[in-house]
Amino acid sequence: MKVSLAKKLLLAFIGLTFVVLLATLSLARWSFEQGFLDYTNALEQQRLTRIAERLSSLYQQRGEAWSAISSQELNQYLDDSLRPPPPRHRPPPNDKLRPPRSHQRPETALVNTQQSLLAGQLPQAKESDWIRVPIRVKQQTIAELITASKRHFSSPQATAFSKQQWITSAIIACVAMGLALLVSIRLTQVLLAPIRRMLLHVSQISNGDYHVRLDEPRNDELGRLMKDLDRLTHQLEENQSARQRWIADISHELRTPVTVLIGEIHAIQDGLRPLGMTQIHSLEQEVERISHLIDDLYQLSLADIGALRYQFYPLLLDECLINCIDKARVSAERKGLHIVLENIQPAWVNADAQRLTQLFHNLLLNAQAYTDAPGTIKISQTNTDDQIILCIEDSAPSVNAADCQRLFEPLYRQETSRNRRNAGAGLGLAICQKIIEAHQGRIAASPSLLGGMRFDIFLPRYQETK
Known part of the structure; x- marks a missing residue:
C-alpha cells in the first residue's frame, strides 16, 4: 500500500502534535497533583502547629507535667482540631450544634521525648512520610505531634476535584487536536503546492517540453x-x-x-x-x-564517452613540442608565417606523448590556417612550482573576446575575418580541450597582443615521488 507524501506529512504533524500535547497535559497533571498534595500537607502542618501552641499552654498551666493531663483531655484537643474554624459571626440562638468534624480523621499522635505515645494514634505510613511538629516550652522540646503526609487523594472532595480536572484536560486535548488537524491540513497543502508544481514541471521535461519555466520567487x-x-x-x-x-x-x-x-x-x-x-x-x-x-x-x-586511450609516463614536454614545431616549420614558412620560440626549457610532465603531439599539431595547424601572411606564430613557456604554462599565439586576424571560449565547441567557427577559407570541420580545438582535460590541465583562448588568437595551456608538472 503506497502512502502519499501528503498523508505522511499530515500524519507526522498530527503525531507530533499528539505527542507534545500528551506530554504537556501529563506534566501539567503531575504538577497539579503534586502542588495540591503539597498544599494539603502545608495545611496539615499548620493544624499541628496550632495544636502544638495550645498543648504548650496547657502543659505550662498544669505544672509542666504530662501526667497532670489526662489522655482523654489530650485526645479532646486532637479531636477539636479536626473541626472547621468557627464562623466569623455568632450563630442563631436556636443553633446549638457544634461544627461537624472533617469527613475523614487523619491519624495524629502525641508522643513525648522518649517517643512514647501520650494520645492519639500513630500513622500507618512509613516514618519517612511522617510530618513532625515539636512542642516547645522555654526553648525545650517536651513532645512531638506526628501525622502522615498525603501521597494521594483520599477525601471524596479531593477525588471529585481531581476527576473534574481530568475531564477538563480531556476537553482541552480534543479541542487542541481538532485545531491541530485543521492547521496540519492547511500546512500540508501549502508545503505540497510547490512540490506538485515541480512534479508537473519534471513530467513536462520528460515529455520533451524544455520551454516551460517555474520562475518561483522563493528564497527557501x-x-x-x-x-x-x-x-x-x-x-x-x-x-x-x-x-x-x-x-x-x-x-x-x-x-x-x-x-x-x-x-x-x-x-x-x-x-x-x-x-x-x-x-x-x-x-x-x-x-x-x-x-x-x-x-x-x-x-x-x-x-x-571517456574511451580515448591514454598511456601516461614521464616525458620532457619541450622535446615533444620542438618535434612538432620542426614538422610544422616548413609548411608555415611556405605560407609566409614565421615561428618564434621564447623561453622553451626542459620540463617534465606525466603525459601521453601521442596525444600531446596531436594537441600541438592541431594548435599549430589552426594557427597556420587562420593567420594572414606575412604573419607570426609565437610559442612561449612559463614554469611555476606546480605547473607548466605554454602560450601559442598568432598575428591577425582575431575573433571577438566574447566568442573565444566558444571556439572549443565542436563544429563552431565564426564567420568573421578568421574565415573558413582554409578551415577544416571545426573539431580540432574541441579535441584539444578533451586531451588537456584528460591530462588534468586546462586550456583558455583570448585575443593576442599580436593581433590574432592566444591559447594558454596549463599542465601540471611531474612530481617525482621518493
Missing part, C-alpha cells in the same frame, strides 16, 4: 530547488539545440565534399573532363577531407 530550499530545475531545463534545451546543430553541421560538412565528388565523377562520365592524374588528385583530396572529418568525429566521440 524549495526555491533553490526550483531554480536548479529551471537551470536544468535551460541546459537540456541548449543540449537539444546543440545536438540539432551538431547533426545539421555534420550533414553540411559531409555534404560539401560528397557534392564535389559527385560533380567530378559526373563531369568525367559526361566527358566534360578527362580522367587524368589531375582529376584523380582532386578526387583524392575530397576523399581525404571526408576521411579526416570522420576520424575527427570518431576521436571526439571517444573523448566524450
